[in-house]
Amino acid sequence: MTADLQAPNHASYDIVIIGGAIMGSSTAWFLTEQKDFDGRVLVVERDPTYQNSSTMHTNSCMRQQFSNELNVRISQFAADFVKNLRSYMGGDERAPNLSIHNFGYMYLADNEGFANVLRENQKVQLAAGAATKLMTPDDIRRDYPFYNLDDIVLGSINLVDEGFWDGTAVFDCWRRQARERGVEYIRNEVVAMTKNPAGTRIESVTLKSGEVVSCGKVLNASGPRAARTSAMAGIDLPVEPRKRFTWVFSAEKPLDRDLPLTIDPSGVHVREYGGGTYQCGAHTAIDPAVDYDDFAMDHTLWEDHVWPILATRIPQFEAIKVQSEWAGHYAYNTFDQNAIMGPHTDVENFFFLNGFSGHGLQQSPAMGRGTAELLVHGEYRSLDLRPFDYERLVLDRPILEKAII
Template sequence: MSSKVVVIGGGVIGSSIAYFLRLSDPTVSVTVIERDPTYARSSSALSAASIRQQFSTPLSIQMSLFGIEFLRSIGERLEVDGARPSIDLHEGGYLFLATPAGLATLRDNHALQKRLGADISLLDTQELQTRFPWLNTEDLAAGAYGESGEGWFDGYGLVQALRKKAQALGARYIAADVTDVQRTGNRVTHVQTANGERFACDVVVNAAGAWSRKVAQMVGIDLPVYARRRSIFNVTSPAKLERCPLLIDPGGVYFRPEGQSFICGTSPSADNDPDDLPLDEVDHALFDDVIWPALAHRVPQFEALRVQNCWSGYYEYNVLDQNAVIGYHPDVANCLFANGFSGHGLQQGPATGRGISELILHGRYTTLDLGSLSFTRVLENRPIVEKNVV
């Protein structure tokens, strides 16, 4: 068993790992090194903070089923000194829409989701009109709607609650930038920070999010995870959309309620998605040329809307297959990875933290087997194809 664990990155992934480790075995020393304790630029705080089971791969569905179970019970799980955190979980559902060209895929995904226990309904156009009368269905064939277990929440609140609970359980948090990971043979021995501190470790976990590729390079490992900027727009509109879910249009534009307004966004085209774009800039052209026209087409009331606020955050984007890389590296015996979630980190964080803690403490997964997400698939170029990428 490993007695000293150093986790690089203290966002939702890193803090979930620290929480589950200390919860499962209080004798394990856990040090979390987080470069920005304010989380001002972290994906955990800047994302659209949502959860769904509407994936096309069994493991992603199962991870998010545990995710919603965790979020629903966060008050009891993460209580500290009698104070129970709240993340304002709103199970408003996802609504994936499909044109006739996408109908077969939607049906196949729905069948898999139902078989694994997700509460998803497949709605034809008449049912869509009945439930969501504000929706333009003229070019649609169907929609898949999460009746429960899907929705949105306070991502910043989640990372703070996990961090505080991990600290209460005895995890130590260090505010510093990692500058070197020292390796001897097939083992990492120390992690060094910018202020010269060195932390000895039996196990090191790379949970550095959008900066994980740089950390991997310090160990001499090529990780295919890059920082890809995603812009989010907060818009106001006179539209009154009853029972509004998080809606994903067939072209990839999404929107959801945010108080009395809405937030929306989409991924840029593959030929216009470079790495490491500055977070203090927003892709306004993407809103004008792609997002607004799609919103106005799908919801006619959105013809009249105004951008109230906007910001950018990073996806830690796995260019192999947009799925996470989780587990030990086969060439570095004590180096674990939890990276490349490509927009799914918040919802898959609890399952990842539990799984990584099991690997460290028991040498194997004891609950949900995350083995298919191992680094080996990267080395062997075996992508996992996910059809529901947002």
């Protein structure tokens, strides 16, 4: 066997999950919650340190400000799950009591077209039970006097269940309990798949270490590498790695109150990080797919684009110092920037959990739960997630989500 790779304990599994980061581990844990399921589950993860995974590069925030009602309800379940983590984990005292740091998301519109989008989005959000409120420039100036609002016509914010949460803690709980309940995790990589003669099922997967593993069902939960995984099954998937840059900086004059996760009209976003520090994110104007292993920083982006925008929007950020920086990958769905779930239309036992385009962490509780239900029962039982099923790609029916960051 190749050095450092782990062989599976068995030659056959009911479910093989390719990718053990937040989506794969959420599904694995929720599978153990299905009372009617006692099957064998294998999670194949190429890098158990997860150091370059989207899970570890996330801003770890959640919001309810979406234009699609289902996306709102997905985040509402995430908020409930996080705030009641120990209860969901069966009273396990190792599960921390978590809360959400509700600084909210502040969308800033600099034209009436985008302002109207915010108004329409608010109607959807309020109907779903969110607490979104619209703010005039005077309203914003009153509550957040540090902004320069010369070009702003409207803002939108929600201070209930919207802000930072400890995604790593939830991720750790899922992995630990899933293992304890019998889910097998191995460090390895799926390098090939074999179909039945009719091409309608995956019969086995081949691991990098050489083992051939028979499988009842296969779940693609491989993040930005999702298209590569699907290609092994002869399936084209419109998901590609797009680079996203993050900076953590300190301010010479910290703000006197929490900074909402502010989405500037330029697309640059910045939020409270704690202790007089802030976290900022952006991407280049030309936003191509990148190599799966390309995590190089673009240092000119900060100097020439991001810092000037920050200093203009929040003048107190003219004197700031970068403390850390990194580049991560969005699993970017080029079709409609929303999740791709459910079974393939022809390869019936190949399932997707891909293409979250930057809002995967906050959707992981609902999506893992729904996928586990689908794998075991053949249907979504808690929240109907069928609008996100792969079939919409075949039918050319994109889900239009206007609130993509």
